[in-house]
Amino acid sequence: MDQQTPHDDVVIIGAGIGGLTLALALRERGIAATILERTAELREVGAAVALSANANNLFARLGVLDALEEVSWAQTDLVFRDGRSGATLGRTPVGRGYRERFGSDYLGVHRADLQRILSEAVGPDRILLSHHVTGLHEDGDRVLLDLADGTQRSAGIVVGADGARSMVRQWVVGHDDAIYSGHSGFRGIIPTEQLTELPDPHAIQFWIGPTGHLLHYAMGGDGQDVNFLAVSRDPQEWTADQWVVPARDEDKFAPFAGWHPAVTQMLGAVEVTQRWALMRRPPLASWHRGRVVLLGDAAHALVPHHGQGANQAIEDTWALAEELATVGSGDPTAAFEAFEGRRRMRTRAVQFASAQVAEVLHLPDGPQADARNAAMAGADWFEDRLAWIHGYDPTVDRGIRPGSLSR
Numbered sequence: 001m002d003q004q005t006p007h008d009d010v011v012i013i014g015a016g017i018g019g020l021t022l023a024l025a026l027r028e029r030g031i032a033a034t035i036l037e038r039t040a041e042l043r044e045v046g047a048a049v050a051l052s053a054n055a056n057n058l059f060a061r062l063g064v065l066d067a068l069e070e071v072s073w074a075q076t077d078l079v080f081r082d083g084r085s086g087a088t089l090g091r092t093p094v095g096r097g098y099r100e101r102f103g104s105d106y107l108g109v110h111r112a113d114l115q116r117i118l119s120e121a122v123g124p125d126r127i128l129l130s131h132h133v134t135g136l137h138e139d140g141d142r143v144l145l146d147l148a149d150g151t152q153r154s155a156g157i158v159v160g161a162d163g164a165r166s167m168v169r170q171w172v173v174g175h176d177d178a179i180y181s182g183h184s185g186f187r188g189i190i191p192t193e194q195l196t197e198l199p200d201p202h203a204i205q206f207w208i209g210p211t212g213h214l215l216h217y218a219m220g221g222d223g224q225d226v227n228f229l230a231v232s233r234d235p236q237e238w239t240a241d242q243w244v245v246p247a248r249d250e251d252k253f254a255p256f257a258g259w260h261p262a263v264t265q266m267l268g269a270v271e272v273t274q275r276w277a278l279m280r281r282p283p284l285a286s287w288h289r290g291r292v293v294l295l296g297d298a299a300h301a302l303v304p305h306h307g308q309g310a311n312q313a314i315e316d317t318w319a320l321a322e323e324l325a326t327v328g329s330g331d332p333t334a335a336f337e338a339f340e341g342r343r344r345m346r347t348r349a350v351q352f353a354s355a356q357v358a359e360v361l362h363l364p365d366g367p368q369a370d371a372r373n374a375a376m377a378g379a380d381w382f383e384d385r386l387a388w389i390h391g392y393d394p395t396v397d398r399g400i401r402p403g404s405l406s407r
C-alpha cells in the first residue's frame with residue numbers, strides 16, 4: 001500500500017463531474033486526493049450538459065473556465081414554446097445580461113469535453129482508472145475499500161461521488177432507495193445545420209404540451225450541435241436496476257404525435273435504442289457514515305428538468321473542500337456535518353423545484369394551462385424565477401449547524 005500523508009489520504013470514488021471538480025477544489029486547499037474510477041476510460045454519461053453561472057463561477061476560481069468556454073456555446077435565449085403550434089409562450093434573452101447579472105455565461109458543452117478539461121487539470125497521476133470499488137469496511141480510523149480485481153486500498157476519508165446509482169450511498173443508507181419519477185426520456189445530439197425546421201437553434205428551448213416536453217440547447221465552440229432530451233409521462237413500472245432499457249426507435253414519436261415539425265424533425269434525426277428512466281432519490285437524514293461522505297448525485301440525485309444535477313454536484317465541491325481543509329488527520333464528522341448543513345436545504349429546494357417543473361410543463365389543456373402560458377409571456381425568467389438557482393454563490397457559507405436552530 002502507498003505511503004500516504006494525512007492530506008493525501010482522501011479517496012474520491014468516481015471521476016464524474018463532481019469527483020473531478022472536488023479533486024480540483026481540494027487541491028486549491030493543499031489536499032491531493034486520489035480518484036478511483038471504475039471505467040477504463042472517462043466515458044461520457046448523458047452526452048451533454050448545460051452549465052449555469054452558479055457552477056461556472058466556481059470553474060473560473062478553479063482555473064478551468066477559459067478552456068471550457070472555448071468548447072462551449074453560450075445560450076442566446078431561454079424560450080418556451082407550445083409543442084404543437086410552435087407559438088412562443090415566453091422568451092428571456094440570456095446573452096450579456098445573464099453574464100452581467102450572474103457573473104458568467106449559461107454554457108452548453110459536450111460532456112466528453114468537460115471531462116477532458118477537468119481530468120487534464122486534475123492530472124492523470126491522481127485518477128486511477130479501472131478501479132471499481134465493490135465494498136467498504138470501517139477499520140478504526142481507516143476505511144478499507146474492496147476493488148473488483150480483488151485488491152484492497154485504505155483511506156482516512158472517502159467521498160462517494162459515484163453518481164445516481166451510487167454503491168457508496170447504498171452502504172451509507174443500507175438499501176437502494178431510487179424512486180422512479182413517472183417520467184422517462186429519449187436523448188440525442190444532432191448537427192445544428194440538419195435542423196432546418198428549428199427556430200432559435202442557438203437558444204435553450206422547451207417545447208411543451210400535455211403529453212410531455214422536449215428540451216434542447218446548443219453546444220460546442222461554434223454552437224454546431226444541438227442536444228435534446230424528450231420527456232414523457234411513462235406509466236411503465238421501473239425497478240431500481242432498470243435505469244436504461246432498450247427501446248424501439250419508433251417509440252420516441254408516440255408522445256409527440258402531431259407536434260410541430262421542429263420537434264418531429266429533431267426526434268427523427270437520430271436513431272435511439274434506449275429509453276432512460278428519470279429517477280430521483282429521497283432526501284437523506286445524513287449524508288455520511290463514519291469516515292465516508294456522499295457528494296453530488298450520490299447524495300441528492302434529482303430529475304433533470306432544471307438541468308441542475310451536475311451544477312449542484314459542482315456547488316457541493318466548494319463546501320466539502322472548505323470543510324475538509326479544517327480536518328487534517330483528525331475525525332471528519334464535524335466537517336461532514338458542516339458540509340451537510342451548508343448543502344442540505346439548497347439541494348432539497350432544487351430537487352423539489354425540478355420535480356415540479358414536469359407537472360407545470362405537462363398541464364392538460366384548460367384554464368390552468370392558460371394561466372401558466374399567460375404567466376410565461378410576462379416573465380423575465382432570470383429575474384423572476386431562476387435567479388435563486390443561477391445567481392447562487394456556493395462560496396458563501398449560509399450553513400445550518402447542529403444546534404443553530406435550537407434557540
Ligand SMILES: Cc1cc2nc3c(=O)[nH]c(=O)nc-3n(C[C@H](O)[C@H](O)[C@H](O)COP(=O)(O)OP(=O)(O)OC[C@H]3O[C@@H](n4cnc5c(N)ncnc54)[C@H](O)[C@@H]3O)c2cc1C
Nearest residue numbers: 014016017018038050133162163296297307308309310311
Ligand atoms: C438524461 C439526463 C440529462 C441530464 N442533463 C443535465 C444537464 O443539462 N445539466 C446538469 O447539470 N445535469 C444534467 N443531468 C444530471 C447530471 O448528469 C448528473 O447530475 C451529474 O453527472 C452528477 O455528477 P456526479 O459526479 O455526482 O456523478 P456522475 O457524473 O454520474 O459520475 C459518477 C462517476 O462514478 C463512477 N463510478 C460509479 N460507481 C463506481 C464505483 N463503484 N467505483 C468506481 N467508480 C464508480 C462512474 O463511472 C462515473 O464516472 C442529466 C442527467 C440525465 C440522466
